[in-house]
Amino acid sequence: MPMEEHNKPIITIRGLTKTYKGGHQALKGIDLDIRQGEILALLGPNGAGKTTLISTICGLVKPTSGTVEVGGFDIVREYRKTRHLIGLVPQELTLGAFDLVSDTVRFSRGLFGMSKSEEKIDEILQDLSLMDKKDAMVNRLSGGMKRRVLIAKALAHEPRVLFLDEPTAGVDVELRKDMWKLVEKLRQSGVTIILTTHYIEEAEEIADRVGVISDGKLLVIDEKVNLMDSLGKKQLMVDLRTPISEIPSQLNEFDVELSADGQRLTYTFDTQSEKTGITKLLQAVSEAGLGLKDLNTSQSSLEDIFVNLVHNEHEH
Ligand SMILES: Nc1ncnc2c1ncn2[C@@H]1O[C@H](COP(=O)(O)OP(=O)(O)OP(=O)(O)O)[C@@H](O)[C@H]1O
Ligand SMILES: [Mg+2]
Incomplete structure:
Protein backbone atom coordinates (compact mmCIF):
# COMPACT_ATOMS: atom_id res chain seq x y z
CA MET A 1 0.00 0.00 0.00
CA PRO A 2 1.43 3.42 -0.93
CA MET A 3 2.38 5.63 1.97
CA GLU A 4 -0.15 8.41 1.32
CA GLU A 5 -3.02 6.00 1.18
CA HIS A 6 -1.92 4.48 4.42
CA ASN A 7 -1.95 7.86 6.14
CA LYS A 8 -5.31 8.93 4.82
CA PRO A 9 -8.12 8.50 7.31
CA ILE A 10 -10.44 5.64 6.45
CA ILE A 11 -13.43 7.60 7.77
CA THR A 12 -13.89 11.38 7.72
CA ILE A 13 -16.78 12.95 9.63
CA ARG A 14 -17.52 16.67 9.34
CA GLY A 15 -20.16 18.71 11.15
CA LEU A 16 -22.40 15.70 11.59
CA THR A 17 -25.76 16.31 13.27
CA LYS A 18 -28.79 14.14 13.72
CA THR A 19 -32.19 15.26 14.91
CA TYR A 20 -34.70 12.44 15.23
CA LYS A 21 -38.32 12.87 14.17
CA GLY A 22 -39.56 13.66 17.65
CA GLY A 23 -37.15 16.63 17.68
CA HIS A 24 -34.44 15.09 19.83
CA GLN A 25 -30.96 16.12 18.71
CA ALA A 26 -28.85 13.02 19.21
CA LEU A 27 -25.71 14.34 17.45
CA LYS A 28 -24.72 17.97 17.81
CA GLY A 29 -21.92 18.47 15.32
CA ILE A 30 -19.33 15.69 15.29
CA ASP A 31 -15.94 16.15 13.61
CA LEU A 32 -13.78 13.07 13.58
CA ASP A 33 -11.13 11.34 11.50
CA ILE A 34 -10.78 7.61 11.99
CA ARG A 35 -7.37 6.29 11.06
CA GLN A 36 -6.71 3.30 8.97
CA GLY A 37 -5.95 0.26 11.08
CA GLU A 38 -6.62 1.75 14.49
CA ILE A 39 -8.76 0.53 17.34
CA LEU A 40 -10.96 3.39 18.46
CA ALA A 41 -13.08 3.06 21.59
CA LEU A 42 -16.07 5.34 22.07
CA LEU A 43 -17.11 5.82 25.66
CA GLY A 44 -20.20 7.60 26.84
CA PRO A 45 -23.22 7.32 29.11
CA ASN A 46 -26.56 5.84 28.01
CA GLY A 47 -28.23 8.00 25.38
CA ALA A 48 -25.01 9.87 24.54
CA GLY A 49 -25.40 9.18 20.81
CA LYS A 50 -22.88 6.36 20.26
CA THR A 51 -25.28 4.05 18.44
CA THR A 52 -26.68 6.97 16.45
CA LEU A 53 -23.17 7.88 15.31
CA ILE A 54 -22.37 4.32 14.28
CA SER A 55 -25.73 3.81 12.59
CA THR A 56 -25.24 7.01 10.62
CA ILE A 57 -21.79 6.00 9.39
CA CYS A 58 -23.22 2.63 8.38
CA GLY A 59 -26.02 4.33 6.46
CA LEU A 60 -28.86 3.07 8.64
CA VAL A 61 -29.71 6.52 10.03
CA LYS A 62 -29.94 9.52 7.72
CA PRO A 63 -27.80 12.47 8.80
CA THR A 64 -29.61 15.78 9.33
CA SER A 65 -26.53 17.78 8.28
CA GLY A 66 -22.83 17.27 7.79
CA THR A 67 -20.90 14.69 5.80
CA VAL A 68 -19.34 11.29 6.31
CA GLU A 69 -16.89 9.63 3.95
CA VAL A 70 -15.78 6.03 4.19
CA GLY A 71 -12.79 5.07 2.08
CA GLY A 72 -13.27 8.34 0.19
CA PHE A 73 -16.92 7.63 -0.68
CA ASP A 74 -19.89 9.63 0.57
CA ILE A 75 -22.20 7.56 2.79
CA VAL A 76 -25.36 9.03 1.26
CA ARG A 77 -24.50 9.37 -2.42
CA GLU A 78 -22.32 6.26 -2.60
CA TYR A 79 -24.06 4.13 -0.02
CA ARG A 80 -23.47 0.78 -1.68
CA LYS A 81 -19.75 1.38 -1.87
CA THR A 82 -19.39 2.57 1.71
CA ARG A 83 -21.62 -0.18 3.08
CA HIS A 84 -19.45 -2.74 1.33
CA LEU A 85 -16.40 -1.52 3.21
CA ILE A 86 -18.16 -1.81 6.56
CA GLY A 87 -19.04 -4.65 8.88
CA LEU A 88 -21.48 -3.91 11.68
CA VAL A 89 -22.18 -5.85 14.83
CA PRO A 90 -25.27 -4.16 16.22
CA GLN A 91 -25.99 -3.55 19.88
CA GLU A 92 -29.21 -5.55 19.76
CA LEU A 93 -28.95 -9.25 19.02
CA THR A 94 -30.71 -9.81 15.69
CA LEU A 95 -30.59 -13.32 14.36
CA GLY A 96 -33.11 -15.54 12.59
CA ALA A 97 -34.16 -18.19 15.08
CA PHE A 98 -34.08 -21.29 12.92
CA ASP A 99 -31.01 -20.54 10.83
CA LEU A 100 -27.95 -22.69 10.95
CA VAL A 101 -24.77 -20.90 11.96
CA SER A 102 -22.95 -21.60 8.68
CA ASP A 103 -25.99 -20.62 6.57
CA THR A 104 -26.44 -17.28 8.25
CA VAL A 105 -22.78 -16.38 7.72
CA ARG A 106 -22.87 -17.60 4.12
CA PHE A 107 -26.00 -15.58 3.49
CA SER A 108 -24.39 -12.40 4.80
CA ARG A 109 -21.49 -12.86 2.40
CA GLY A 110 -23.92 -13.39 -0.46
CA LEU A 111 -25.85 -10.23 0.43
CA PHE A 112 -22.82 -8.19 -0.47
CA GLY A 113 -22.32 -10.01 -3.74
CA MET A 114 -19.04 -11.57 -2.68
CA SER A 115 -17.95 -14.71 -4.50
CA LYS A 116 -18.85 -17.94 -2.73
CA SER A 117 -16.01 -19.24 -0.62
CA GLU A 118 -16.46 -22.07 1.82
CA GLU A 119 -12.81 -21.62 2.74
CA LYS A 120 -13.40 -18.04 3.80
CA ILE A 121 -16.53 -19.01 5.77
CA ASP A 122 -14.59 -21.73 7.57
CA GLU A 123 -11.73 -19.35 8.29
CA ILE A 124 -14.10 -16.86 9.88
CA LEU A 125 -15.86 -19.54 11.92
CA GLN A 126 -12.49 -20.87 12.98
CA ASP A 127 -11.30 -17.43 14.12
CA LEU A 128 -14.38 -17.09 16.27
CA SER A 129 -14.11 -20.63 17.66
CA LEU A 130 -17.43 -21.49 16.05
CA MET A 131 -16.35 -24.46 13.93
CA ASP A 132 -17.97 -27.00 16.23
CA LYS A 133 -21.21 -24.98 16.09
CA LYS A 134 -21.19 -24.75 12.32
CA ASP A 135 -24.31 -26.88 11.89
CA ALA A 136 -26.04 -25.78 15.06
CA MET A 137 -29.25 -23.81 15.05
CA VAL A 138 -28.68 -20.22 16.06
CA ASN A 139 -31.47 -20.16 18.64
CA ARG A 140 -29.84 -23.04 20.52
CA LEU A 141 -26.72 -21.05 21.22
CA SER A 142 -25.90 -19.14 24.37
CA GLY A 143 -25.95 -15.32 24.33
CA GLY A 144 -22.18 -15.10 24.06
CA MET A 145 -22.11 -17.58 21.18
CA LYS A 146 -24.85 -15.65 19.40
CA ARG A 147 -22.70 -12.57 19.67
CA ARG A 148 -19.85 -14.44 18.01
CA VAL A 149 -22.19 -15.45 15.19
CA LEU A 150 -23.09 -11.78 14.75
CA ILE A 151 -19.41 -10.94 14.43
CA ALA A 152 -18.94 -13.77 11.93
CA LYS A 153 -21.83 -12.35 9.90
CA ALA A 154 -20.31 -8.88 10.02
CA LEU A 155 -16.99 -10.24 8.77
CA ALA A 156 -18.44 -12.48 6.08
CA HIS A 157 -17.90 -9.98 3.27
CA GLU A 158 -14.35 -9.13 4.40
CA PRO A 159 -14.96 -5.49 5.39
CA ARG A 160 -12.11 -3.05 6.00
CA VAL A 161 -13.87 -1.39 8.90
CA LEU A 162 -15.64 -3.20 11.69
CA PHE A 163 -18.07 -1.52 14.07
CA LEU A 164 -18.76 -3.28 17.32
CA ASP A 165 -21.58 -1.67 19.26
CA GLU A 166 -21.04 -2.83 22.85
CA PRO A 167 -19.54 -6.17 21.88
CA THR A 168 -19.08 -7.35 25.43
CA ALA A 169 -22.25 -6.15 27.14
CA GLY A 170 -23.55 -9.01 29.24
CA VAL A 171 -20.66 -11.24 28.29
CA ASP A 172 -18.69 -13.13 30.94
CA VAL A 173 -15.10 -12.28 31.76
CA GLU A 174 -13.61 -15.17 29.82
CA LEU A 175 -15.54 -14.47 26.66
CA ARG A 176 -14.71 -10.79 27.01
CA LYS A 177 -11.00 -11.61 27.02
CA ASP A 178 -11.52 -13.86 23.97
CA MET A 179 -13.24 -10.95 22.30
CA TRP A 180 -10.28 -8.68 23.03
CA LYS A 181 -7.90 -11.20 21.52
CA LEU A 182 -10.07 -11.45 18.46
CA VAL A 183 -10.17 -7.68 18.04
CA GLU A 184 -6.40 -7.57 18.24
CA LYS A 185 -6.11 -10.33 15.67
CA LEU A 186 -8.46 -8.51 13.31
CA ARG A 187 -6.45 -5.36 13.66
CA GLN A 188 -3.32 -7.24 12.76
CA SER A 189 -5.02 -8.31 9.57
CA GLY A 190 -5.49 -4.62 8.76
CA VAL A 191 -9.12 -4.09 9.78
CA THR A 192 -9.99 -0.75 11.39
CA ILE A 193 -12.10 -1.27 14.50
CA ILE A 194 -14.50 1.10 16.19
CA LEU A 195 -16.17 -0.13 19.32
CA THR A 196 -18.46 1.39 21.88
CA THR A 197 -18.31 0.28 25.45
CA HIS A 198 -19.42 1.07 28.95
CA TYR A 199 -16.49 -0.85 30.34
CA ILE A 200 -13.68 1.59 30.79
CA GLU A 201 -11.17 -1.17 31.45
CA GLU A 202 -12.04 -2.44 27.99
CA ALA A 203 -10.98 0.84 26.38
CA GLU A 204 -7.94 0.89 28.61
CA GLU A 205 -7.03 -2.63 27.55
CA ILE A 206 -7.47 -2.66 23.79
CA ALA A 207 -7.92 0.82 22.30
CA ASP A 208 -5.28 2.94 20.58
CA ARG A 209 -7.45 6.01 20.84
CA VAL A 210 -10.37 6.82 23.07
CA GLY A 211 -13.20 9.23 22.34
CA VAL A 212 -15.70 10.36 24.94
CA ILE A 213 -19.21 11.19 23.73
CA SER A 214 -21.77 12.87 25.93
CA ASP A 215 -25.05 14.50 24.99
CA GLY A 216 -24.38 14.28 21.26
CA LYS A 217 -20.95 15.87 21.42
CA LEU A 218 -17.46 14.46 21.17
CA LEU A 219 -15.92 15.85 24.33
CA VAL A 220 -12.39 14.59 23.70
CA ILE A 221 -10.55 12.22 21.47
CA ASP A 222 -6.93 11.33 21.90
CA GLU A 223 -4.40 8.56 22.15
CA LYS A 224 -5.27 6.54 25.19
CA VAL A 225 -1.90 7.18 26.78
CA ASN A 226 -2.06 10.94 26.09
CA LEU A 227 -5.52 11.11 27.54
CA MET A 228 -4.38 9.45 30.70
CA ASP A 229 -1.30 11.67 30.84
CA SER A 230 -2.90 15.00 30.07
CA LEU A 231 -6.13 14.70 31.99
CA GLY A 232 -4.86 12.46 34.69
N1 LIG B 1 -35.01 6.01 16.39
C1 LIG B 1 -34.99 6.97 17.31
N2 LIG B 1 -35.96 7.91 17.37
C2 LIG B 1 -35.93 8.89 18.29
N3 LIG B 1 -34.95 9.05 19.20
C3 LIG B 1 -33.96 8.15 19.19
C4 LIG B 1 -33.91 7.07 18.27
N4 LIG B 1 -32.79 6.36 18.50
C5 LIG B 1 -32.17 6.95 19.53
N5 LIG B 1 -32.86 8.03 19.95
C6 LIG B 1 -32.46 8.95 21.03
O1 LIG B 1 -31.21 9.52 20.70
C7 LIG B 1 -30.37 9.61 21.85
C8 LIG B 1 -29.08 8.86 21.60
O2 LIG B 1 -29.36 7.47 21.52
P1 LIG B 1 -28.25 6.39 21.18
O3 LIG B 1 -28.91 5.08 21.05
O4 LIG B 1 -27.45 6.88 20.03
O5 LIG B 1 -27.33 6.46 22.50
P2 LIG B 1 -26.15 5.50 22.97
O6 LIG B 1 -25.01 6.37 23.31
O7 LIG B 1 -25.93 4.42 21.99
O8 LIG B 1 -26.74 4.89 24.33
P3 LIG B 1 -26.53 3.43 25.02
O9 LIG B 1 -25.24 3.50 25.76
O10 LIG B 1 -27.68 3.32 25.94
O11 LIG B 1 -26.55 2.41 23.94
C9 LIG B 1 -31.19 9.06 23.00
O12 LIG B 1 -31.78 10.12 23.68
C10 LIG B 1 -32.25 8.21 22.32
O13 LIG B 1 -33.43 8.16 23.08
MG1 LIG C 1 -26.04 2.40 22.03
Whole structure:
Protein backbone atom coordinates (compact mmCIF):
# COMPACT_ATOMS: atom_id res chain seq x y z
CA MET A 1 0.00 0.00 0.00
CA PRO A 2 1.43 3.42 -0.93
CA MET A 3 2.38 5.63 1.97
CA GLU A 4 -0.15 8.41 1.32
CA GLU A 5 -3.02 6.00 1.18
CA HIS A 6 -1.92 4.48 4.42
CA ASN A 7 -1.95 7.86 6.14
CA LYS A 8 -5.31 8.93 4.82
CA PRO A 9 -8.12 8.50 7.31
CA ILE A 10 -10.44 5.64 6.45
CA ILE A 11 -13.43 7.60 7.77
CA THR A 12 -13.89 11.38 7.72
CA ILE A 13 -16.78 12.95 9.63
CA ARG A 14 -17.52 16.67 9.34
CA GLY A 15 -20.16 18.71 11.15
CA LEU A 16 -22.40 15.70 11.59
CA THR A 17 -25.76 16.31 13.27
CA LYS A 18 -28.79 14.14 13.72
CA THR A 19 -32.19 15.26 14.91
CA TYR A 20 -34.70 12.44 15.23
CA LYS A 21 -38.32 12.87 14.17
CA GLY A 22 -39.56 13.66 17.65
CA GLY A 23 -37.15 16.63 17.68
CA HIS A 24 -34.44 15.09 19.83
CA GLN A 25 -30.96 16.12 18.71
CA ALA A 26 -28.85 13.02 19.21
CA LEU A 27 -25.71 14.34 17.45
CA LYS A 28 -24.72 17.97 17.81
CA GLY A 29 -21.92 18.47 15.32
CA ILE A 30 -19.33 15.69 15.29
CA ASP A 31 -15.94 16.15 13.61
CA LEU A 32 -13.78 13.07 13.58
CA ASP A 33 -11.13 11.34 11.50
CA ILE A 34 -10.78 7.61 11.99
CA ARG A 35 -7.37 6.29 11.06
CA GLN A 36 -6.71 3.30 8.97
CA GLY A 37 -5.95 0.26 11.08
CA GLU A 38 -6.62 1.75 14.49
CA ILE A 39 -8.76 0.53 17.34
CA LEU A 40 -10.96 3.39 18.46
CA ALA A 41 -13.08 3.06 21.59
CA LEU A 42 -16.07 5.34 22.07
CA LEU A 43 -17.11 5.82 25.66
CA GLY A 44 -20.20 7.60 26.84
CA PRO A 45 -23.22 7.32 29.11
CA ASN A 46 -26.56 5.84 28.01
CA GLY A 47 -28.23 8.00 25.38
CA ALA A 48 -25.01 9.87 24.54
CA GLY A 49 -25.40 9.18 20.81
CA LYS A 50 -22.88 6.36 20.26
CA THR A 51 -25.28 4.05 18.44
CA THR A 52 -26.68 6.97 16.45
CA LEU A 53 -23.17 7.88 15.31
CA ILE A 54 -22.37 4.32 14.28
CA SER A 55 -25.73 3.81 12.59
CA THR A 56 -25.24 7.01 10.62
CA ILE A 57 -21.79 6.00 9.39
CA CYS A 58 -23.22 2.63 8.38
CA GLY A 59 -26.02 4.33 6.46
CA LEU A 60 -28.86 3.07 8.64
CA VAL A 61 -29.71 6.52 10.03
CA LYS A 62 -29.94 9.52 7.72
CA PRO A 63 -27.80 12.47 8.80
CA THR A 64 -29.61 15.78 9.33
CA SER A 65 -26.53 17.78 8.28
CA GLY A 66 -22.83 17.27 7.79
CA THR A 67 -20.90 14.69 5.80
CA VAL A 68 -19.34 11.29 6.31
CA GLU A 69 -16.89 9.63 3.95
CA VAL A 70 -15.78 6.03 4.19
CA GLY A 71 -12.79 5.07 2.08
CA GLY A 72 -13.27 8.34 0.19
CA PHE A 73 -16.92 7.63 -0.68
CA ASP A 74 -19.89 9.63 0.57
CA ILE A 75 -22.20 7.56 2.79
CA VAL A 76 -25.36 9.03 1.26
CA ARG A 77 -24.50 9.37 -2.42
CA GLU A 78 -22.32 6.26 -2.60
CA TYR A 79 -24.06 4.13 -0.02
CA ARG A 80 -23.47 0.78 -1.68
CA LYS A 81 -19.75 1.38 -1.87
CA THR A 82 -19.39 2.57 1.71
CA ARG A 83 -21.62 -0.18 3.08
CA HIS A 84 -19.45 -2.74 1.33
CA LEU A 85 -16.40 -1.52 3.21
CA ILE A 86 -18.16 -1.81 6.56
CA GLY A 87 -19.04 -4.65 8.88
CA LEU A 88 -21.48 -3.91 11.68
CA VAL A 89 -22.18 -5.85 14.83
CA PRO A 90 -25.27 -4.16 16.22
CA GLN A 91 -25.99 -3.55 19.88
CA GLU A 92 -29.21 -5.55 19.76
CA LEU A 93 -28.95 -9.25 19.02
CA THR A 94 -30.71 -9.81 15.69
CA LEU A 95 -30.59 -13.32 14.36
CA GLY A 96 -33.11 -15.54 12.59
CA ALA A 97 -34.16 -18.19 15.08
CA PHE A 98 -34.08 -21.29 12.92
CA ASP A 99 -31.01 -20.54 10.83
CA LEU A 100 -27.95 -22.69 10.95
CA VAL A 101 -24.77 -20.90 11.96
CA SER A 102 -22.95 -21.60 8.68
CA ASP A 103 -25.99 -20.62 6.57
CA THR A 104 -26.44 -17.28 8.25
CA VAL A 105 -22.78 -16.38 7.72
CA ARG A 106 -22.87 -17.60 4.12
CA PHE A 107 -26.00 -15.58 3.49
CA SER A 108 -24.39 -12.40 4.80
CA ARG A 109 -21.49 -12.86 2.40
CA GLY A 110 -23.92 -13.39 -0.46
CA LEU A 111 -25.85 -10.23 0.43
CA PHE A 112 -22.82 -8.19 -0.47
CA GLY A 113 -22.32 -10.01 -3.74
CA MET A 114 -19.04 -11.57 -2.68
CA SER A 115 -17.95 -14.71 -4.50
CA LYS A 116 -18.85 -17.94 -2.73
CA SER A 117 -16.01 -19.24 -0.62
CA GLU A 118 -16.46 -22.07 1.82
CA GLU A 119 -12.81 -21.62 2.74
CA LYS A 120 -13.40 -18.04 3.80
CA ILE A 121 -16.53 -19.01 5.77
CA ASP A 122 -14.59 -21.73 7.57
CA GLU A 123 -11.73 -19.35 8.29
CA ILE A 124 -14.10 -16.86 9.88
CA LEU A 125 -15.86 -19.54 11.92
CA GLN A 126 -12.49 -20.87 12.98
CA ASP A 127 -11.30 -17.43 14.12
CA LEU A 128 -14.38 -17.09 16.27
CA SER A 129 -14.11 -20.63 17.66
CA LEU A 130 -17.43 -21.49 16.05
CA MET A 131 -16.35 -24.46 13.93
CA ASP A 132 -17.97 -27.00 16.23
CA LYS A 133 -21.21 -24.98 16.09
CA LYS A 134 -21.19 -24.75 12.32
CA ASP A 135 -24.31 -26.88 11.89
CA ALA A 136 -26.04 -25.78 15.06
CA MET A 137 -29.25 -23.81 15.05
CA VAL A 138 -28.68 -20.22 16.06
CA ASN A 139 -31.47 -20.16 18.64
CA ARG A 140 -29.84 -23.04 20.52
CA LEU A 141 -26.72 -21.05 21.22
CA SER A 142 -25.90 -19.14 24.37
CA GLY A 143 -25.95 -15.32 24.33
CA GLY A 144 -22.18 -15.10 24.06
CA MET A 145 -22.11 -17.58 21.18
CA LYS A 146 -24.85 -15.65 19.40
CA ARG A 147 -22.70 -12.57 19.67
CA ARG A 148 -19.85 -14.44 18.01
CA VAL A 149 -22.19 -15.45 15.19
CA LEU A 150 -23.09 -11.78 14.75
CA ILE A 151 -19.41 -10.94 14.43
CA ALA A 152 -18.94 -13.77 11.93
CA LYS A 153 -21.83 -12.35 9.90
CA ALA A 154 -20.31 -8.88 10.02
CA LEU A 155 -16.99 -10.24 8.77
CA ALA A 156 -18.44 -12.48 6.08
CA HIS A 157 -17.90 -9.98 3.27
CA GLU A 158 -14.35 -9.13 4.40
CA PRO A 159 -14.96 -5.49 5.39
CA ARG A 160 -12.11 -3.05 6.00
CA VAL A 161 -13.87 -1.39 8.90
CA LEU A 162 -15.64 -3.20 11.69
CA PHE A 163 -18.07 -1.52 14.07
CA LEU A 164 -18.76 -3.28 17.32
CA ASP A 165 -21.58 -1.67 19.26
CA GLU A 166 -21.04 -2.83 22.85
CA PRO A 167 -19.54 -6.17 21.88
CA THR A 168 -19.08 -7.35 25.43
CA ALA A 169 -22.25 -6.15 27.14
CA GLY A 170 -23.55 -9.01 29.24
CA VAL A 171 -20.66 -11.24 28.29
CA ASP A 172 -18.69 -13.13 30.94
CA VAL A 173 -15.10 -12.28 31.76
CA GLU A 174 -13.61 -15.17 29.82
CA LEU A 175 -15.54 -14.47 26.66
CA ARG A 176 -14.71 -10.79 27.01
CA LYS A 177 -11.00 -11.61 27.02
CA ASP A 178 -11.52 -13.86 23.97
CA MET A 179 -13.24 -10.95 22.30
CA TRP A 180 -10.28 -8.68 23.03
CA LYS A 181 -7.90 -11.20 21.52
CA LEU A 182 -10.07 -11.45 18.46
CA VAL A 183 -10.17 -7.68 18.04
CA GLU A 184 -6.40 -7.57 18.24
CA LYS A 185 -6.11 -10.33 15.67
CA LEU A 186 -8.46 -8.51 13.31
CA ARG A 187 -6.45 -5.36 13.66
CA GLN A 188 -3.32 -7.24 12.76
CA SER A 189 -5.02 -8.31 9.57
CA GLY A 190 -5.49 -4.62 8.76
CA VAL A 191 -9.12 -4.09 9.78
CA THR A 192 -9.99 -0.75 11.39
CA ILE A 193 -12.10 -1.27 14.50
CA ILE A 194 -14.50 1.10 16.19
CA LEU A 195 -16.17 -0.13 19.32
CA THR A 196 -18.46 1.39 21.88
CA THR A 197 -18.31 0.28 25.45
CA HIS A 198 -19.42 1.07 28.95
CA TYR A 199 -16.49 -0.85 30.34
CA ILE A 200 -13.68 1.59 30.79
CA GLU A 201 -11.17 -1.17 31.45
CA GLU A 202 -12.04 -2.44 27.99
CA ALA A 203 -10.98 0.84 26.38
CA GLU A 204 -7.94 0.89 28.61
CA GLU A 205 -7.03 -2.63 27.55
CA ILE A 206 -7.47 -2.66 23.79
CA ALA A 207 -7.92 0.82 22.30
CA ASP A 208 -5.28 2.94 20.58
CA ARG A 209 -7.45 6.01 20.84
CA VAL A 210 -10.37 6.82 23.07
CA GLY A 211 -13.20 9.23 22.34
CA VAL A 212 -15.70 10.36 24.94
CA ILE A 213 -19.21 11.19 23.73
CA SER A 214 -21.77 12.87 25.93
CA ASP A 215 -25.05 14.50 24.99
CA GLY A 216 -24.38 14.28 21.26
CA LYS A 217 -20.95 15.87 21.42
CA LEU A 218 -17.46 14.46 21.17
CA LEU A 219 -15.92 15.85 24.33
CA VAL A 220 -12.39 14.59 23.70
CA ILE A 221 -10.55 12.22 21.47
CA ASP A 222 -6.93 11.33 21.90
CA GLU A 223 -4.40 8.56 22.15
CA LYS A 224 -5.27 6.54 25.19
CA VAL A 225 -1.90 7.18 26.78
CA ASN A 226 -2.06 10.94 26.09
CA LEU A 227 -5.52 11.11 27.54
CA MET A 228 -4.38 9.45 30.70
CA ASP A 229 -1.30 11.67 30.84
CA SER A 230 -2.90 15.00 30.07
CA LEU A 231 -6.13 14.70 31.99
CA GLY A 232 -4.86 12.46 34.69
CA LYS A 233 -3.57 13.58 38.02
CA LYS A 234 -0.78 11.90 39.81
CA GLN A 235 -0.58 11.45 43.52
CA LEU A 236 2.33 10.94 45.79
CA MET A 237 1.61 9.14 49.03
CA VAL A 238 3.97 9.92 51.86
CA ASP A 239 3.73 7.43 54.72
CA LEU A 240 4.97 8.84 57.99
CA ARG A 241 6.97 7.08 60.67
CA THR A 242 4.88 8.66 63.41
CA PRO A 243 1.24 9.74 63.03
CA ILE A 244 0.47 13.48 63.24
CA SER A 245 -2.76 15.25 64.18
CA GLU A 246 -2.62 18.10 61.71
CA ILE A 247 -0.73 19.20 58.62
CA PRO A 248 2.33 21.21 59.72
CA SER A 249 2.52 24.86 58.59
CA GLN A 250 5.64 24.14 56.53
CA LEU A 251 3.34 22.26 54.11
CA ASN A 252 0.73 25.00 53.77
CA GLU A 253 1.68 25.93 50.23
CA PHE A 254 1.22 22.35 48.96
CA ASP A 255 -1.95 20.56 47.95
CA VAL A 256 -1.69 17.86 50.59
CA GLU A 257 -4.26 15.92 52.55
CA LEU A 258 -3.80 14.04 55.78
CA SER A 259 -5.43 10.63 56.21
CA ALA A 260 -7.80 10.08 59.13
CA ASP A 261 -5.26 7.93 60.96
CA GLY A 262 -2.65 10.70 60.61
CA GLN A 263 -0.12 8.37 59.00
CA ARG A 264 -0.30 9.34 55.37
CA LEU A 265 0.03 12.59 53.45
CA THR A 266 -1.35 12.57 49.93
CA TYR A 267 0.06 15.12 47.53
CA THR A 268 -1.75 15.69 44.23
CA PHE A 269 0.21 17.12 41.33
CA ASP A 270 -0.36 17.89 37.68
CA THR A 271 1.48 15.61 35.29
CA GLN A 272 1.50 18.35 32.64
CA SER A 273 3.22 21.07 34.62
CA GLU A 274 6.95 21.35 34.21
CA LYS A 275 7.73 20.98 37.87
CA THR A 276 5.98 18.43 39.99
CA GLY A 277 7.11 20.12 43.19
CA ILE A 278 8.00 16.78 44.72
CA THR A 279 11.53 17.76 45.69
CA LYS A 280 10.30 20.90 47.40
CA LEU A 281 7.55 18.99 49.13
CA LEU A 282 9.94 16.39 50.49
CA GLN A 283 12.23 19.16 51.65
CA ALA A 284 9.33 20.77 53.51
CA VAL A 285 8.38 17.42 55.02
CA SER A 286 11.89 17.09 56.35
CA GLU A 287 11.92 20.69 57.62
CA ALA A 288 8.70 19.96 59.49
CA GLY A 289 10.61 17.22 61.27
CA LEU A 290 8.51 14.37 59.89
CA GLY A 291 10.13 10.96 59.40
CA LEU A 292 9.39 9.03 56.21
CA LYS A 293 8.41 5.41 56.21
CA ASP A 294 7.47 4.94 52.59
CA LEU A 295 6.72 6.77 49.32
CA ASN A 296 4.31 5.68 46.60
CA THR A 297 2.73 7.22 43.52
CA SER A 298 -0.53 6.54 41.75
CA GLN A 299 -2.05 7.82 38.55
CA SER A 300 -5.73 8.35 37.92
CA SER A 301 -7.37 5.76 35.72
CA LEU A 302 -9.34 6.30 32.56
CA GLU A 303 -12.37 5.80 34.76
CA ASP A 304 -11.59 8.86 36.92
CA ILE A 305 -10.98 10.90 33.78
CA PHE A 306 -14.22 9.76 32.18
CA VAL A 307 -16.32 10.44 35.27
CA ASN A 308 -14.77 13.90 35.60
CA LEU A 309 -15.35 14.82 31.96
CA VAL A 310 -18.95 13.71 31.80
CA HIS A 311 -19.67 15.19 35.20
CA ASN A 312 -18.23 18.59 34.25
CA GLU A 313 -20.12 18.58 30.97
CA HIS A 314 -23.42 18.08 32.79
CA GLU A 315 -22.74 20.95 35.13
CA HIS A 316 -22.51 23.41 32.25
N1 LIG B 1 -35.01 6.01 16.39
C1 LIG B 1 -34.99 6.97 17.31
N2 LIG B 1 -35.96 7.91 17.37
C2 LIG B 1 -35.93 8.89 18.29
N3 LIG B 1 -34.95 9.05 19.20
C3 LIG B 1 -33.96 8.15 19.19
C4 LIG B 1 -33.91 7.07 18.27
N4 LIG B 1 -32.79 6.36 18.50
C5 LIG B 1 -32.17 6.95 19.53
N5 LIG B 1 -32.86 8.03 19.95
C6 LIG B 1 -32.46 8.95 21.03
O1 LIG B 1 -31.21 9.52 20.70
C7 LIG B 1 -30.37 9.61 21.85
C8 LIG B 1 -29.08 8.86 21.60
O2 LIG B 1 -29.36 7.47 21.52
P1 LIG B 1 -28.25 6.39 21.18
O3 LIG B 1 -28.91 5.08 21.05
O4 LIG B 1 -27.45 6.88 20.03
O5 LIG B 1 -27.33 6.46 22.50
P2 LIG B 1 -26.15 5.50 22.97
O6 LIG B 1 -25.01 6.37 23.31
O7 LIG B 1 -25.93 4.42 21.99
O8 LIG B 1 -26.74 4.89 24.33
P3 LIG B 1 -26.53 3.43 25.02
O9 LIG B 1 -25.24 3.50 25.76
O10 LIG B 1 -27.68 3.32 25.94
O11 LIG B 1 -26.55 2.41 23.94
C9 LIG B 1 -31.19 9.06 23.00
O12 LIG B 1 -31.78 10.12 23.68
C10 LIG B 1 -32.25 8.21 22.32
O13 LIG B 1 -33.43 8.16 23.08
MG1 LIG C 1 -26.04 2.40 22.03
